[in-house]
Amino acid sequence: MSRLILLNKPYGVLCQFTDEQGRPTLKDYVLVPGVYAAGRLDTDSEGLLLLTDDGALQHRIADPRHKLPKTYLAQVEGEADEAALAALRRGVDLGDFVTRPCAVRRVAEPDWLWPRDPPVRFRKSVPTCWLEIVLREGKNRQVRRMTARVGHPTLRLLRVAIGDWRLQGLAPGQWREEAAPVVVRAAAGRRRG
Incomplete structure (x- = not known):
């Protein structure tokens, strides 16, 4: 077994x-x-x-x-607008490869989320938002590279589901x-x- x-x-x-x-x-x-x-x-x-x-x-x-879907929650810098989300959904050219289309949407910060140790750096002048991203591929540091490419660097990344x-x-x-x-x-x- x-x-x-x-x-x-x-x-x-x-x-x-x-x-x-x-x-x-x-x-x-x-x-x-x-x-x-x-x-x-x-x-x-x-x-x-x-x-x-x-x-x-x-x-x-x-x-x-x-193609087992992997679901991530990403806290990103800035307020991701529909143009950034659309770019992520289409696939992002990261230079060494273009990501496959994925599902992405803005979500609220989960109420079950534990504090991170060490905490994410907080800046009063820079807002953040949370994204749910579902990929069917998994290249090295892919989510971080994708969000950075569309202008919203990842501050915190959690994988919440695999299949x-x-x-x-x-x-x-x-x-x-x-x-x-x-x-x-x-x-x-x-x-x-």
């Missing part, structure tokens, strides 16, 4: 189990042998990270070819185990005819 762990990765934690520099890693939170992260979440991002001991499931979750798995109910550093879906592996012994 495969294991599937949903972790609320805190800010500042590396998405690996070891670090020669002594920084916080997954081993500080998940004491379950044999599981590995299915995908990554930047050190300065927070939220849902899935871990499993099933290589096929890990691949299915992390591989962009399966049907939700962060809901997990405080930073907490995890829960859920039933892992059965992944049908490619037919290795398929007859050729």
Whole structure:
């Protein structure tokens, strides 16, 4: 039976189990042998990270070819207007690639949100707003690069869902185990005819 762990990765934690520099890693939170992260979440991002001991499931979750939607909440600098949202929805040219179209909308700051440690830098003269962004790809620092390109740098980033798995109910550093879906592996012994 495969294991599937949903972790609320805190800010500042590396998405690996070891670090020669002594920084916080997954081993500080998940004491379950044999599981590995299915995908990554930047050190300065927070939220849902899935871990499993099933290589096929890990691949299915992390591989962009399966187009599993990933939902993020981003606190951005400034008041994102409809033109900025439309640019994000269409896809943004980041120089090394153009992002795929995505879903994005302005949302209120979640009432369940925990304070970040360290706190986000506050400036009285610069307003912020929150965006919900749903991607079906996941390049390195993609959300941060997208929002910066449209003039609204990301100040805080949380992943709140991967497919049907939700962060809901997990405080930073907490995890829960859920039933892992059965992944049908490619037919290795398929007859050729």
